[in-house]
Amino acid sequence: MRILIASDAWEPQMNGVVRVLGITAERLRGFGHEVEVVGPDRFARTLPAPGYPEVRLALAPARALAGIIERFRPDAIHIPVEGPIGWAARHYCRRRGLPFTTSFHTRFGDYFDKRLGFGSGLATRVQRWFHNGGAGFMVQTDTLERELGARGFRRIRRWGRAVDTDLFRPWREEPGFDAGFLALPRPIFLYLGRVSPEKSIEDFLSLDLPGSKVVVGDGPALDALRRRFPAAHFLGRRTGEEVARHFSAADVFVFPSRFETFGLVVLEALACGTPVAALPVPGPLDILGEAPVAVLSEDLRDAALRALAIDRAACRRFAEGFSWERCTREFEANLVPIPPAAWDLA
16 A cells, blocks of 8 residues: 655644654554655745744645655555644645544643633644544543544544553663763653653742752753753753653653643653653543553652652553554554545546
8 A cells, every 4th residue: 555644743843743653654554555655855935833943844835745746656545643734734635535544642632722821722623624624533541532522523533652661661671771971960861852841840830849850852842941941951952762761861751731642752652661641631541541650640749759759660560461463553544545546637
């Protein structure tokens, strides 16, 4: 099958959506499919996203995108992100009468409507309109399926998540391990991920905790947080094995976000043997349930302190149950085929 993924989230961006799409594309190729990912890097003209200068958005991509699609002649099209490429791909498919699928990766509707006080639900309505135009809408969890179904999202299909347990493993148990911050006073409480307002990192950094607080990642809130919390250690962006080593070096991974669809970093931390402290919100709740590998509480300080007592080996065992093979097969089964005759008129 020839599969085209038209995504505003793509390399060189570093976030959970890019990691999921990258691994999924790689696994699909391993299953024998031909996969074409169309990201902002494919377009000559881009501009920085408002408030996120490191994220480039394709400028007026419709014509170039149509040419890419028609040259590739895909058997299935997937549109994961509601950005300029996503809207252009959606418009192309709707105009041509081509089926396509979408997926839910960010609660930007909730964030704008609730956190920023829009109140009208406009952002959520736009998000719903975008996804309901497709032939299938993939979500990660039971909570999202129930919640979004009640809000009027239609044609919902399940697409779970997993973790690379070869890369994300208990590095600290290996000879000669050094993540670069092992000399900091213990315990080490870590946040790793996008450093942006919707992640509520200031809630973590404001906690009265012993030892050291470490933030790994980059984003628009980084400079302001550095000024406000000079006692914390900000290590900037890390990639690949460095990310896994930093997870493993920490004593607790603290995840303060309230606006998650899943929270892949939670699984990555657990795969490295690092227990988790998080809020009892969708995403962490769906991943963890009652598993004794994390503490979920509205009192994030108490959760972080109690997580210190969790068995690191149990964290690793829990993460080993999340298979990329299984969730990529789910994605594959959710795709809606385009009739071959559709390209005869292209």
